[in-house]
Amino acid sequence: MEIFRARAPLRISFAGGGTDVNPFASMYGGFVLNATINKYAYTSIALNSSESITVNSYDFDTTTEFCSSTLKTDNNNDCFVKSVYKHLVSKPLGMEVITHNDAPPGSGLGSSSAMMVSIISAFKELENLVMSPYDIARLAHDIERQELQQLGGMQDQYAAAFGGFNFMEFDGDSVLVNRLKMDPWVVRELEYNMILVYTQKSRLSSNIIEDQISNVKSKKTDNIAAMHQIKQHANDMKRLLLKGRTNEFGELLHEAWEQKKRMADSITNEHLDELYEAARRAGAIGGKVSGAGGGGFMMFYCENNKKRQVVETLERMGARVESFKFELDGVESWRNIRKEQLIRERLNVAV
Template identity: 30%
Template sequence: MYISYSPLRITFGGGGTDVEPFLSKYGGAVVNATIDRGVSVRYIEDGYQLELSSRDFVRSYIVNMHRPVSVTKMMADFLSDSGIRTGRVIMSGDAPPGSGLGSSSAAVSALMNLVNTVIGRNVDRETLAEESYRLERDHFHVLLGKQDPYAIAFGGFKYMEFDRDGMKKEDLGRYDDFANELERRILLVYTGKTRQSSEVLMEQVKASEMGDEETDRKLLEMKDVARKLRDSVVNNDMEEFAHQINRGWEIKKSLGSRITNDRIDRIIGMALSGGADAARLMGGGSQGFVLVMCRPENLNSLQKRLMRISNFVVRTSFDKSGTRMIR
């Protein structure tokens, strides 16, 4: 048996600047962290015809509306083309695709890592990230940014910059005092639904493709948010870090008509009025998980408060290892 695992990720700021065509024009910057929840892909070679199963990924995966081919068929084609035509592939995840935690990219990265291991192909993390990005974009037809496959492949708490020439990253986890304190301040609150991330992102992409100066200006502000988040970590300034999360969310909301809704606004409002220092929706917008940041002394009471509006309010820790084989 082979088991490949990829962690999910949370983004503190800069999301959207890693999406084309803005990325090639101006370069993107994000601050993110992988967390202690993820997606696993198991492969058991039993000699029989290939069987694919999943608790939620296959059932929930959003496929390109213009090519109504099941994700099961696309996965089977990829595995077959890679030389895996027999055995069982079983996928399971801690969050469904469309939740804003990069679960689709985590699944694809884990699948790519599994295939490489089974066929005896060794690649470095950057190659794994780039190949996973291309597989998700070109084979599964998902509109996505660069940060997810790269954040997930490398793991950890980091600042990342992207441009047409590649990626640069800085390990923010080396600032132990800040990183450890930040972990103690995080809650994730589920809105109760997922969304079609490609459709939400499309509004931003079309505006940028048409040369909309206002959209590009806002994305440049988002890039500045990421840089200031990075600086606040280096300066051990938790108050400024929280401020930049909130600033980034205000910019994000203005990038599309479906970024937020009444339920998201209610969750964020309840969090901030209940003692949170920062709150923002993860991912492209519309549904998924809300990231809440508060002081440790307020965490317990705030978690209980938010459970009045959501059935899933959880604490989390950072994952430092990224995509890996665990068996």
Template identity: 30%
Template sequence: MEFQSVLSMAPLRISFLGGGSDIPSFYEKSPGCVVSAAIDKYVYVHIKRHDPLFQERYRVSYSEVEHTKNRDEIKNSIVRACLELLNMDEPLQISTSADLPANSGLGSSSSFAVALLNGLHAIRGEEVSPVQIAEEACQAEIGILKSPIGKQDQYAAAFGGMNYFEFRENGSVQIEPLYLSRTDTGRFLEKSLLIWTGQSRKADVILGDQASRAESNFNQLLQITELAKSFKELLLNSNLDWAELGSLISQGWKLKQSFSDKISTDDVRAITAQLDDLNCYGYKLLGAGGGGFIFAIFDEISDKNLEGLNDWRTFRPALDHAGARIVSVN
């Protein structure tokens, strides 16, 4: 049964360790792995069948509004690629919004692709699995658009929860959900903080720079995958060592900075210096680098810690368990 309109949503994510090992230039030589968590901040996509009486065939609304007669004329590359992938040429109105800014290191472009593809299937009356949605998002972003990104964000958005993803040499992805006790999950989030640097950045520029240095960064990425494995094992330990978790995150951040001189910025260094003064267990800049959010983990988040970060917007994340879903159909 086809529908007239669909509202779809997909979560953003925090990537703790392993980023960069989900790119073909690495995992085709050695398996990559990432530990990440979907959070309770979302990208929303509303899709509506467009009446032929309108002059345009497609109306696409985001930070801009597009009116086009042909699919190939759509400037929003993700919308264009997803429509091409599913071979959809019927008139549509597509609009998107999000809880947080784009280009902030939380995987928003892939969350958009996942939510859009899920919605496009739904409007045709099709139910699809998280694996199919994640793989289709990878095909759209990496295959069609040739974006120099990895596969972790699409899977995190599609599945939700906290997961360990392993990227095999043949391109397949192994998903291991990390089931912490409710107590440990609560404590982990109580100790976690996201700090907005005030800067957005286009990941493609930084990731393209990293890709050009892929061979020289190979050994550092091997070390990062070992840190990710240790992080996973530590999370599943019945006696969680929070200081060690933080230390692993900081070790990964130090290695990541060696990938490109575009990753850190003056504002990032100012925030991390304050975090050092506050005896933070560990921290890292999320995403490709150049701005966005910093993730930090403390023994506890006290008023003193928050006062020390008064110059920056902060919030505590919560876990999303459901992943991509259809909110409503009509």
């Protein structure tokens, strides 16, 4: 039996998140600075001789089943796997699909879009298709935002597809990904001084994004001014990283968080504010919520040798500190072939 697998990295967003969401991106253009980490969304596809497609989601503890022979004419797009199958699979195939994620739903690490990118990449491997990171990210975005009508921006799909440190430019639906060539010591310095913290509170990002969209459509001056400011922060933080000025980068994280909170009232809450202020008192230079806000993961950049104090403070408050490293590669796919099948294929190539 041949098994097709893929994994796509999750991301943390340093600055600019929200400016990649339309209508702001169409009206003003957006900048986002983000980086992927060594937490992943996984997809595994095992073909079988049945006429059904069974999807097991470990994250939601659900199993759903579809008929492969009628799926192309099914107008009910209610599932990531079903939507990708319709786009990429050329003929009816029976299979079992397993999906799981290293982060819980509502984490703020772009896990939903990373899962979509992972599923697309696994089916790409199955169908032996040639797709660039731009192709994969674009299809992921179109399925999520247009076909499934899930609110959100564009950065998550492109981060998962490309991987690494990226400065992204958005102009309407047009996306340009600028890979940052970071000095290795800068990456290690960030890993040494940064903390990733799960607040133990998930959130529904669509509600927060609805507030942001409403504020832009209503042309609320203060909210839009804040979004322009975080665009500038994304550009400034990119320059600081490229120059290795990591402490100043940490300081701008704080300023970016202060501006992000002005984008919508639902971005922060009393619990997040308490965690943030306690971390700052313990020695964090700056930090912010990763993603839309409201909960999920927070990140902090600490002063030299203050990381331990910050960790102990946050853990006493009930938060869970997660170890992580930066992932410099994007989505990957591969196939697991039984040994005897691999031998046969090699013999055929030799002949």
